[in-house]
Amino acid sequence: MRVIHELSERWFITHGRAMQNILFEKEKIGELELKNRFLMSAGTGTWNADQDNIPHDGDGYIHFEIASGGVAMVISGGLNVSPSGVSTSHSGMFADDRSAPFMSIFAKRIKDGGALACLQISHGGMWAWKYAKKRNIAPFAPSFIVDAELGDYSVSRRIDLPATEGQICELIEAYGNAALRAKKCGFDAVEVHAAHEALLSQMLSPVSNIRKDKWGGSVENRARFHIEVLRNIRSKVGKSFPVIMKLGVKDMLEGGLSFEDGVAAAKIIVEKGGVDAIEVSQGLSPGLLDFAYSSMRTGITRLENEGYYRHWAKLVKGAISHTGAKVIMQGGLRSFELMQEVIEKKEADFVSMCRPYICESAIIKRWMGSDRKKSACISCNKCIIRAYTEGKKLECVLKSGNGG
Numbered sequence: 001m002r003v004i005h006e007l008s009e010r011w012f013i014t015h016g017r018a019m020q021n022i023l024f025e026k027e028k029i030g031e032l033e034l035k036n037r038f039l040m041s042a043g044t045g046t047w048n049a050d051q052d053n054i055p056h057d058g059d060g061y062i063h064f065e066i067a068s069g070g071v072a073m074v075i076s077g078g079l080n081v082s083p084s085g086v087s088t089s090h091s092g093m094f095a096d097d098r099s100a101p102f103m104s105i106f107a108k109r110i111k112d113g114g115a116l117a118c119l120q121i122s123h124g125g126m127w128a129w130k131y132a133k134k135r136n137i138a139p140f141a142p143s144f145i146v147d148a149e150l151g152d153y154s155v156s157r158r159i160d161l162p163a164t165e166g167q168i169c170e171l172i173e174a175y176g177n178a179a180l181r182a183k184k185c186g187f188d189a190v191e192v193h194a195a196h197e198a199l200l201s202q203m204l205s206p207v208s209n210i211r212k213d214k215w216g217g218s219v220e221n222r223a224r225f226h227i228e229v230l231r232n233i234r235s236k237v238g239k240s241f242p243v244i245m246k247l248g249v250k251d252m253l254e255g256g257l258s259f260e261d262g263v264a265a266a267k268i269i270v271e272k273g274g275v276d277a278i279e280v281s282q283g284l285s286p287g288l289l290d291f292a293y294s295s296m297r298t299g300i301t302r303l304e305n306e307g308y309y310r311h312w313a314k315l316v317k318g319a320i321s322h323t324g325a326k327v328i329m330q331g332g333l334r335s336f337e338l339m340q341e342v343i344e345k346k347e348a349d350f351v352s353m354c355r356p357y358i359c360e361s362a363i364i365k366r367w368m369g370s371d372r373k374k375s376a377c378i379s380c381n382k383c384i385i386r387a388y389t390e391g392k393k394l395e396c397v398l399k400s401g402n403g404g
């Protein structure tokens, strides 16, 4: 009798308590049901791509481990929809069916782990021009490319090179084709990367988009490319396939996208583009590895530093709630209680983390039990530095003992 009592008590702690919490309640994105409110935001270092930027190699992906750790949906790192968007030799491309065999395995292994699989599709825009030039591929930029390091938009170092109408239409098609390919590969959803340094951020920002035609000028015009990309995707994947957009709603640059325009853009994009969810993030920053102004902030040691896009996500949620589109909050979320409060107060519909899963793949399973201690991730960013600059496997240096 005592044994039964003890067992049922343990069951209550590990299951009953979890069931009671709003973070473990089901919710939908479009018509797709997620088993809880936790997502993994896009995060990869290298796609183990070959000389043609085709992703390979089924082993060593931390995403597979994370998928079995209790999270509802894993979003892959960004894959380029066109050769003109690839910026390094190890970046992955999803521009044709050569990428399909490995990406089908990637989706299946995430799903076998118990999570839904979402593919992020992206394009490097002006930052990909040097690599494009090396391979004799025409670069793609809203208005100009800069002959300098990331973030230096100065007039003296820029080469005017506005994409032609034909190039724009072709690229819109490429996003649609990539999304359809993702669906055929078995992914449950796609996410269009429109944040950080990605092409769609460059399109939305008045710093990098100085076009005078229908693709530039007013916020409606700067968001036109987003809407056309989403409409093209929808026409190909159908009504019930979830489409998410990770949207940068404010640039961290002088003269860049204002938050006011960012929210206006979010509203137009949802209303006219028919996207199912917006994952709120920032737009352009002054330099990729200047983490203080990037989406990967460091020094998240106190509760006050957590959730650095919380206020933005809450306001975006207010602006689009009439549409039924969902809002995903991310950016430095580390504590269970904070995320619970966010969902309880309806500031967002989902919460998402990236670095904490790299640090502890089964953090959600731990939280489903009685241990609700915050993530042990110290946001040192060594995971991304090693992966991007040294092409090493994505892992937490605290776990591997490789210099944490």
Ligand SMILES: Cc1cc2nc3c(=O)[nH]c(=O)nc-3n(C[C@H](O)[C@H](O)[C@H](O)COP(=O)(O)O)c2cc1C
Pocket (backbone or CB within 6 Å): 041, 042, 043, 044, 045, 076, 077, 078, 120, 193, 195, 196, 246, 281, 295, 296, 297, 330, 331, 332, 333, 352, 353, 354, 355, 356, 383, 384, 387, 394
């Ligand atoms: C290793 C690594 C790779 C990332 N790659 C991408 C990416 O491909 N696309 C993207 O939108 N964000 C990318 N991010 C940013 C994350 O999705 C997320 O926005 C950011 O890390 C903040 O969340 P966090 O504090 O929970 O880590 C990456 C982050 C890391 C650490």
